[in-house]
Amino acid sequence: MKTQTSVAVVYHSVTGTTAGLAEATLRGANQIDGVRAFPVRIEGGDIHEGRYRNASALKAMGEADAIIFGSPTFMGSVSAQFKAFADATSEFWFQRHWAGKLAAGFTIGNNPSGDQLNTIQYLNILANQHGMLWVGIDLPGGFDPEGRNRLGAQSGLIAHARDGMLDPADIATASYLGSRVAALSRRFVPERVENGSYSL
């Protein structure tokens, strides 16, 4: 078992709601002993002629044991900026560099059912392309005493912004998701050993 595991929260946000969910996710992850969580914000300035080129950000997340992906839902999927980032990770796909890391995802839209599920499913596919292990939400939608997971998505956090504002229940769900991924990173992240195999 590693003495410390790390969780990267990689996200894009224009008007700040996805950023608010990312902050809550980080707070939740950092509450877990032995875990260091850090943000990687995808900026428009990282993208040159359509290609995401932030080598230091890619290096930092490559060293994390878990990566939580966050994007606003734009036209029923991830934002163009997030997709540019996702395409840039293909160099790690060749190397299987992210295989075995934990992954999870969150998104937000301004409609209660604005096709956010497609965004979560894209994030799940991205994780699976890399051989990552997807972590959903185990809070039963509609049955949590604290009202978390109010929209009932189990595969990731779907949030809904009203008038550009975050709902407190969505913030609480993001914090829970961060804690869950962080806690699981303490249990499941294997140590890579010299010959490329894993030891638990």
Ligand SMILES: Cc1cc2nc3c(=O)[nH]c(=O)nc-3n(C[C@H](O)[C@H](O)[C@H](O)COP(=O)(O)O)c2cc1C
């Ligand atoms: C280009 C664009 C497309 C959008 N498409 C959707 C959509 O398909 N479904 C939805 O529910 N909201 C959609 N929205 C609303 C955003 O998802 C919403 O405002 C979100 O809170 C923005 O996240 P941010 O504050 O992190 O930038 C769209 C917004 C923009 C600007």
